[in-house]
Amino acid sequence: MAANFKAELLACFGQPVAENPTGPMQEAAFRALGLDWRYLTVEVPPDKLKDAILGVRAFGMRGINLTIPHKIAVMQYLDEIAADAAMIGAVNTVRRDGDRLIGENTDGKGFLRGVRVDAGMDPAGKRAVVLGAGGAARAIITELALAGVSDLLVVNRSVERAAPMAGELAAKTKAPIRHQRWQGVYRVPGDADLLVNATSIGLFPDVDAMPPVDLSDAKPDLLVSDAVFNPPETRLLAAARQRGLPTLDGLSMLVYQGVIGFQLWTGRNPPEDVMKSALREALGIAPAGSDIRR
Numbered sequence: 001m002a003a004n005f006k007a008e009l010l011a012c013f014g015q016p017v018a019e020n021p022t023g024p025m026q027e028a029a030f031r032a033l034g035l036d037w038r039y040l041t042v043e044v045p046p047d048k049l050k051d052a053i054l055g056v057r058a059f060g061m062r063g064i065n066l067t068i069p070h071k072i073a074v075m076q077y078l079d080e081i082a083a084d085a086a087m088i089g090a091v092n093t094v095r096r097d098g099d100r101l102i103g104e105n106t107d108g109k110g111f112l113r114g115v116r117v118d119a120g121m122d123p124a125g126k127r128a129v130v131l132g133a134g135g136a137a138r139a140i141i142t143e144l145a146l147a148g149v150s151d152l153l154v155v156n157r158s159v160e161r162a163a164p165m166a167g168e169l170a171a172k173t174k175a176p177i178r179h180q181r182w183q184g185v186y187r188v189p190g191d192a193d194l195l196v197n198a199t200s201i202g203l204f205p206d207v208d209a210m211p212p213v214d215l216s217d218a219k220p221d222l223l224v225s226d227a228v229f230n231p232p233e234t235r236l237l238a239a240a241r242q243r244g245l246p247t248l249d250g251l252s253m254l255v256y257q258g259v260i261g262f263q264l265w266t267g268r269n270p271p272e273d274v275m276k277s278a279l280r281e282a283l284g285i286a287p288a289g290s291d292i293r294r
Helices: 022-034 046-059 072-077 081-089 107-118 135-146 159-172 235-242 252-268 272-283
Strands: 008-014 039-043 065-066 093-097 100-104 125-130 151-156 178-180 194-197 221-225
Touching: 008 022, 008 046, 022 039, 022 252, 039 221, 046 100, 065 252, 072 235, 081 100, 081 135, 081 159, 081 178, 093 252, 107 135, 107 221, 107 252, 125 135, 135 151, 135 159, 151 159, 159 272, 221 235, 252 272
Parallel strands: 008 039, 008 065, 125 151, 125 194, 151 178, 194 221
Antiparallel strands: 065 093, 093 100
C-alpha cells in the first residue's frame, strides 16, 4: 500500500486569536479517532480576510472556525450560508462540500446544549437577558428564541445596533425579543431566569474587566452564563458565585460548538470527554466533573 503523508487542514481565523485553545481540543479528538488532520490557529486582520478565504480554497482546507471580528464579514466570501446561520446573521464555522464553502453557525447550538446538559435548565418558558449584540449574541439569542423562552431582553450600549437586530430576530423566530440601552451599571431584574454575557468583556488579556452589572436583585436560581472561555473563571462568574448563584462558564459552549463542528467536518462523532480534558489541560484547569457550579 502506498504511503499517504497528506494531512487534512482546518484552522481558526481571528484577531486576536493566540489565546484561543480550540486547536488542542480538536487535535486531541483527531488523535483519539486516528485521523491525520491538523488544526491551525491563524491571526487574520480584517483587511486580509478575503485573502485568507482564498487561501482556504487554494489549500483545499476542509473547513475553518471564525472568531472575533470575522463572524459576519466572512459571509460575503462564501458560496452558501446554511438556513439557521442565515437566520442568525453570523457564521462561526465553515465546511467544505466539494469545491464549495458552506457557512454554518454552531455557537448558539453549543451554548444551548451547555444550558440543557451542564446546567440542567430547559429554557422553554424562561425569562432571559443577553448582554451584547455581536455575532455570538445573535447566535445565542436565536437559539434561545427557538427554544421557547417567554421573554428575551437584549442589553447593549448601542441601540442603533441592538434595535434592528432584536427586531429582525423577533420577526424571524416569532419570539418576544426586546432591547434596552446599556447605560452605566445594568441592574439585573429579579424575574430573570438566565443572564448571558455575550460580549468579549473579560476575555484574555483583559481578565480583570467585568461587565457593569448589578446582581443585587437576582433571584437565588438565576443562572449566570459567560461566553468568555479564557479565562473560564471570569469576574462576572466569580461575582455570581459569591452570591450563591449557579453559573455556566464559556468552556461549555466552546466544547459543544466544537463537537458540532467536528461532526460537520469529518462526519464522525468525536469523544467529548477527550475534548473537554484537552481543553482544560490547554488552559491549565484542573479536571472537573461538571461545567456547572453552585
